[in-house]
Amino acid sequence: MKIKFPKDGRFGEFGGKYIPETLVPAIEELEQSYLKYKNDSDFKKELNYYLTEYAGRPTPLYYAKNLTEKIGGAKIYLKREDLLHGGAHKINNTLGQALLAKRMKKTRIIAETGAGQHGVATAMACAALGLKAEVYMGYKDTIRQKLNVFRMNMLGCEVHAVKAGSQTLKDAINEAIRDWITNVKDTYYLLGSAVGPHPYPVMVRDFQAVIGEEIKQQIKDFGKKTPDTVIACVGGGSNAIGTFYPLVDTDTEIIGVEAAGQGLKSGHHSATLSAGTKGVLHGMMTYLLQDSEGQIQETHSISAGLDYPGVGPEHSYFKDQKRIQYVSATDKEVIDAFLMLTRTEGIIPALESSHAIAEAIKLAKKKPKSDTIVVTLSGRGDKDVEVVQDYIKNSK
Amino acid sequence: MVGYPSHKDTLSAVRGLIEGGADIIELGFPFSDPLADGPVIQHASTISLEKGTKMVQFLSLVRQIRKESQIPLVLMTYTNILYHKGYEKFFKLAKEAGLDGIITPDMTVEESKEYLKAAKKHNLDTIFLVSPNTSKSRLQEIVKQTTGFLYLVAVFGTTGVQNKIQSYTISALQNTKKITRGKVPVGIGFGISTPSDIKSYVKHGADAAIVGSALIKLIEKTPSAKIQSAVAKFTRQLKLSTK
Numbered sequence: 001m002k003i004k005f006p007k008d009g010r011f012g013e014f015g016g017k018y019i020p021e022t023l024v025p026a027i028e029e030l031e032q033s034y035l036k037y038k039n040d041s042d043f044k045k046e047l048n049y050y051l052t053e054y055a056g057r058p059t060p061l062y063y064a065k066n067l068t069e070k071i072g073g074a075k076i077y078l079k080r081e082d083l084l085h086g087g088a089h090k091i092n093n094t095l096g097q098a099l100l101a102k103r104m105k106k107t108r109i110i111a112e113t114g115a116g117q118h119g120v121a122t123a124m125a126c127a128a129l130g131l132k133a134e135v136y137m138g139y140k141d142t143i144r145q146k147l148n149v150f151r152m153n154m155l156g157c158e159v160h161a162v163k164a165g166s167q168t169l170k171d172a173i174n175e176a177i178r179d180w181i182t183n184v185k186d187t188y189y190l191l192g193s194a195v196g197p198h199p200y201p202v203m204v205r206d207f208q209a210v211i212g213e214e215i216k217q218q219i220k221d222f223g224k225k226t227p228d229t230v231i232a233c234v235g236g237g238s239n240a241i242g243t244f245y246p247l248v249d250t251d252t253e254i255i256g257v258e259a260a261g262q263g264l265k266s267g268h269h270s271a272t273l274s275a276g277t278k279g280v281l282h283g284m285m286t287y288l289l290q291d292s293e294g295q296i297q298e299t300h301s302i303s304a305g306l307d308y309p310g311v312g313p314e315h316s317y318f319k320d321q322k323r324i325q326y327v328s329a330t331d332k333e334v335i336d337a338f339l340m341l342t343r344t345e346g347i348i349p350a351l352e353s354s355h356a357i358a359e360a361i362k363l364a365k366k367k368p369k370s371d372t373i374v375v376t377l378s379g380r381g382d383k384d385v386e387v388v389q390d391y392i393k394n395s396k
Numbered sequence: 397m398v399g400y401p402s403h404k405d406t407l408s409a410v411r412g413l414i415e416g417g418a419d420i421i422e423l424g425f426p427f428s429d430p431l432a433d434g435p436v437i438q439h440a441s442t443i444s445l446e447k448g449t450k451m452v453q454f455l456s457l458v459r460q461i462r463k464e465s466q467i468p469l470v471l472m473t474y475t476n477i478l479y480h481k482g483y484e485k486f487f488k489l490a491k492e493a494g495l496d497g498i499i500t501p502d503m504t505v506e507e508s509k510e511y512l513k514a515a516k517k518h519n520l521d522t523i524f525l526v527s528p529n530t531s532k533s534r535l536q537e538i539v540k541q542t543t544g545f546l547y548l549v550a551v552f553g554t555t556g557v558q559n560k561i562q563s564y565t566i567s568a569l570q571n572t573k574k575i576t577r578g579k580v581p582v583g584i585g586f587g588i589s590t591p592s593d594i595k596s597y598v599k600h601g602a603d604a605a606i607v608g609s610a611l612i613k614l615i616e617k618t619p620s621a622k623i624q625s626a627v628a629k630f631t632r633q634l635k636l637s638t639k
Contacts, residue, residue: 008506018475018502020432022527022552024534164438170429177431182553184529280476280502281429293450294480296428 001323002249003314005035009198010285011317017197019283022181026189031199033104038206043099050095054128055085057092057210061218061374066344067361074228074367076360079215079376081239082349088379089211089239090121090192096207097190098125106188109133112176114141114169114235115305115352116148117379118192123155133157133190136175138168141304147383166298169235169308173282193236194312197283201241201312208242215374216246224372229253229363232376233355234273234326235306237315239378245314248323255363256315257355259301260328270299272311273319273326286313302331302387303351305379329358335391337361338381350379351387397424397440397612398457399449401620406457408623409615414465415624416631420545420583421461422499422606425454425473432501434556436609440616451481455493462494470497470523470544475507483514490520497521497544505534505541512541523547528568535575545581545604548572550588550597556609558587566600573601591637598638607634 009015017027037043051057059080068076081089094111101109109131113119119135126133135152139161142149152159165171173196180189194204212230219227230247232240234256244254261269269275276287281296289297289309301307318324329337334351337358342348349357353376360375367373381388398406406423413421426441426449433441458469471490478486478500490498497520503511505524515522521544526535528549539546550565551557565584572582584597585606594605611627618626 016507017504018507019504020501020527020549021504021525021530021538022549024504024527025529025531165428165442174429174431178434178554181432182557184552278479280474280479282431283502285479285507288476290476290480294427294477295445296476 001321005202006198011314012320014285014313014316015198015201016285017283018280018285019197020181022184026180026184027197029104033100034199034203037100037103043103047096047099050099051092051210055091055095056083058214059083061215063222064345067341068364070344071361071364073364073369074371074373075369076364077222077372077374078347079211079243079374081211082347082353082377082380086117086121086124087382088117088121088350089208089242090118091124092210092242093192093204093207093238094118094121094125094190097203098129098131101131101188101190102129104188106186107132108183108187109190110136110176110179110187111190111192112136112169112172113192114138114172114307115303116141116145116152116383117305119157119159120148120151120155122190122192123152123157126157127155134160136160136162136172136179138166138172139163140167141169144387145304145383168304170296177282193238194241194314195236195282195284195310201284201314204238205241205245205314208238209245211239211242211376212244212246215243219372219374222372226250226252227374228371229255229373230376231255231257231356231359231373233257233306233352233378234311234315235259235270235308235352236310237312239376241312241314243376244324248318254324255359256324256326257359258326258328259303259306259355260330261300261302263330264328268300269328270301270307270309271328272309273315274328281310284310284313286310286316287319302334302391303355305350305352306355327359329355331391333358335388338388347377348381348385349377350381351384353378354381397426397437397444398454399426399444399447400440400612401443401616402447403453403457405615405620405623407460408620409611409627410461412624412627413631414467416628417635418467418631419604420468420470422470422472422608423454423457424608425451425471425477427474427477430474432554434554434609436556436612440612455489458490458493458495468496469494470499470521471495472499472501475500475502478511483511484517487514487518487520491518495520497523499523499525499547501525505538508541525549526572528552528564532571532575535572539576539580542580545583546572546576547606548582548584550584550586553586555586558589561593561596569597569600569602591633594634594637605634605638
């Protein structure tokens with residue numbers, strides 16, 4: 001079931017490379033370079049150095065005792081990606097790709113960002129490695145995540161606000177791709193999620209798989225061979241596939257949580273796997289939220305990082321294989337989970353990660369105390385406190 | 397672009413193109429995420445979609461044109477629109493309406509198996525794109541699959557970005573012609589807006605020039621009643637420069 005490196009770029013029927021011809025040589029060069037360096041001992045050594053000394057790996061697997069006792073069911077463990085440099089799992093991937101870009105002798109890095117976490121992680125990796133970065137961000141996201149815009153600017157990175165379409169992540173990706181088409185010779189596109197044309201979904205997954213690999217080791221300290229359940233949030237799906245991939249050939253129950261926004265029936269959500277249909281967007285065949293004419297629909301989520309109408313093709317594959325179960329959490333459930341974790345454990349989770357917490361809270365109640373649930377806490381929530389405050393104010 | 401600024405205006409523009417002596421008409425069908433397109437076509441797509449353009453309207457436009465002319469008609473849209481309808485099902489309808497070919501800028505030869513099979517079955521031309529950075533071996537592969545003509549993308553960039561004529565474009569044109577060896581015509585497009593652009597490309601071997609964004613800009617600034625005559629006049633000038 002596990003597909004290490006699909007030669008044709010496909011996970012079953014999903015994935016592939018649906019791209020303008022101008023990008024084909026760039027994608028081929030990327031694939032060749034990635035294959036060359038992924039097992040290169042110097043590359044691995046350098047990446048490992050930065051992950052450890054710069055980003056702060058390994059991250060703890062923390063037993064959330066207070067939360068567990070409050071719920072009174074299965075034990076909940078948090079994989080603390082929020083403690084990484086920059087405050088999210090995104091740095092695992094940006095360090096890997098920035099080191100690759102350097103070896104490919106690319107002088108200019110572009111990236112897209114939704115919540116701004118990938119943009120910040122790109123800006124940090126590029127500053128550390130002496131690369132020049134520019135980031136595309138939906139105009140709407142630059143407003144709701146303005147703290148991250150300031151951070152990117154301070155890190156020496158130019159932020160382009162994208163006013164086309166829904167002004168969110170999807171449009172930022174369109175614009176980054178257009179930039180790449182225009183500047184294909186010297187530019188490296190540092191894609192932040194496990195989406196896009198092959199080899200991005202595989203490469204991003206591999207750089208994020210360190211999350212799941214560490215969980216597998218760390219859970220042994222708590223007397224378990226593997227977790228009974230792992231849960232992660234899914235937008236494009238990079239923290240989720242990084243958590244899940246090392247565990248798909250074990251007995252672990254795997255659950256991805258999408259953003260149900262105002263509810264799946266409301267039409268205002270971004271639950272692609274729960275409510276989408278197959279199609280082609282951003283270079284890949286995958287599940288999409290689209291209308292009856294094949295036009296991509298506008299999505300909604302309280303968390304900018306999950307506000308995306310597509311999903312990584314490997315998730316689509318695991319959904320159809322029925323290996324991973326995909327559920328969703330509404331904005332309201334997410335806010336409740338955010339507050340509950342904040343108050344019981346003193347940990348402020350990102351709204352994206354709060355989707356996974358919400359599912360863990362629902363599930364832990366139904367499971368025996370001897371069970372273990374591992375939740376990937378993909379990022380910290382400092383960037384979200386204003387959004388949460390507004391939500392609470394408006395719902396009173 | 398179908399439905400931009402309105403369906404009536406699209407038909408007027410088509411009539412102007414025929415009157416002005418265009419050899420092939422490319423009808424754009426809007427997609428919400430046109431990642432190969434620059435600002436002009438993006439904007440036209442957005443407006444067309446906001447006005448509710450659907451595939452049935454495209455098909456009825458094709459039928460209407462067919463009542464008036466036998467000019468070759470090709471559709472330019474993105475893979476998802478075609479995939480969503482079902483290649484086979486849509487190509488059948490399109491052929492019946494009178495369409496001759498399809499251009500899909502995000503369809504690579506690698507992913508085109510089902511697409512080609514369905515197009516072949518319904519006798520529709522599949523026009524592939526090549527770029528100045530396309531390798532020789534890949535160019536040979538694409539030339540095998542393209543029918544109708546081969547679409548050479550003139551510049552590194554999206555549609556409608558105007559530039560001086562680049563030397564790399566001229567080399568690409570010459571290299572492409574060496575590989576097609578007259579088996580399939582080469583049309584050049586992206587950023588072409590003036591008779592002098594066309595003159596240079598024709599001089600270096602282009603069999604056709606494709607003008608999109610410049611035409612949309614002209615339609616944009618022309619009152620509805622005058623679209624047909626303005627488009628005819630512009631087309632005549634362009635056509636003259638090919639000779």
